[in-house]
Amino acid sequence: MKKFIPLSKPSITCLEIEYVNQAMSSGWVSSLGSYINEFEASFAKYCGTKYALTTSSGTTAIHLALATYGITAGDEVIVPDLTFIATANAVAYTGAKVVTVDIKEDTLCIDTVKIEKAITPNTKAIIPVHLYGHPANTIEINRLAKKYNLLVLEDAAEAHGAEIERQKTGSLGDCGIFSFYGNKIITCGEGGMITTNDEAFYHRAKHLRDQAMSPLKRYWHNELGFNYRMTNLQAALGLAQLQRIDELIEDRIKIFELYRSYLADMPGIKLNFTADYARNVYWLVCFEVEGYTEAERNNLMKALELQGIETRPYFYPVSEMPMYQQNSIPTPVTHKVYQRGINLPSYFGLTFEEIEYICTCLRSQVNNGF
Structure with a gap:
């Protein structure tokens, strides 16, 4: 392990x-x-x-x-x-x-x-x-x-x-x-x-x-x-x-930039996007594989877990919950995105070597289909 x-x-x-x-x-x-x-x-x-x-x-x-x-x-x-x-x-x-x-x-x-x-x-x-x-x-x-x-x-x-x-x-x-x-x-x-x-x-x-x-x-x-x-x-x-918030945020930004640099050439994947009007603080790093189903997403998470890497899925759509299913407004983007997205380790103090290891495992698992 x-x-x-x-x-x-x-x-x-x-x-x-x-x-x-x-x-x-x-x-x-x-x-x-x-x-x-x-x-x-x-x-x-x-x-x-x-x-x-x-x-x-x-x-x-x-x-x-x-x-x-x-x-x-x-x-x-x-x-x-x-x-x-x-x-x-x-x-x-x-x-x-x-x-x-x-x-x-x-x-x-x-x-x-x-x-x-x-x-x-x-x-x-x-x-x-x-x-x-x-x-x-x-x-x-x-x-x-x-x-x-x-x-x-x-x-x-x-x-x-x-x-x-x-x-x-x-x-x-x-x-x-x-x-x-x-x-x-x-x-x-x-x-x-x-x-x-x-x-x-x-x-x-x-x-x-x-x-x-x-x-x-x-x-x-x-x-x-x-x-x-x-x-x-x-x-x-x-x-x-x-009193330490600036330090904590700057570290998260650096962590995201490391992920982006390691995964930039990987086709079919998407990380956090930042709009022109915004400053993003990257609470969690987002990783999506274009075209993934929920089952494929879950298999990727299980494969990473075996490599000692904890991840979590995007939130389920609120409209899928039993108490809110009466909502009749379609949400196709939410339903497409949630099933393919995972969050990666993003905490203060995550090391250069750990990020490199996570990205190596991601690249290997996605490219080789687990």
Whole structure:
């Protein structure tokens, strides 16, 4: 058995350990503490927004944002068909209808032309997903939102630090949503964040996040709220990660460039594409073999696993899930792409030799048909 190369692993240094130990020593280990305030302020500054609000996960961040905007049963929310299921599930939690639309084959992000065709009088919001580190085209999405009076909630769970025309994700819509799960560019182990420039939205989201407790009368709750808070321990880890984010992103860019240089002459394959308007942060390296079926894709992954290389498939289309199959809008690009795509190891610290080994194995397996 070859040395195991995982798909992802966090980068934990003495700084992260120091901050978490300080949080533990302070006794503030739950949802109050200085690290929460500092993490929120620092993250808002990094994204270029006025406010940031920590949450317990990226999923709860999306749900909280939708609830704050008053999205409810009878409303429709547009999401891309290629995304992690949390994007759609958070919409369903509100009782609103999930409307899935197709993606662009190059960026793997939501197709703005298909968005406009899916808008109805019941449409209230669009959730563009910045997939695998590439930002969706919020320039066009915001134009549509203005035309039809819709909200734009960026799902930036996979794209910390990505940019459109030098403006960071999280500041490109009405609000941004981030995840800090263990495999993300920066992590809190688990956790999320909402970013916004809307003061009224920020204060209401914070109120609902904290069980909608009255600020004037302790343990008095005049409406349904949530316990979607992050702990001070998680925020300590997140703050240390945020202070290293430029280093973490630059390493991912270098990793992608190495993959591209090794695989550039390989016919019939596609790696991550970057649009002219975007800065891609390459959360995960994408690898597609033109014409592959899902079975062929799976066989390639199994062959790489035998070589000690962990991979994972692209997400299944949301519209294939039993609870969302009532969606009648065709998504041919999503259905073509998902079955042929895999993600390759992309984490901070992946070595030159490991990337060379992965590419050698890829080339051999694809060329020889396993």
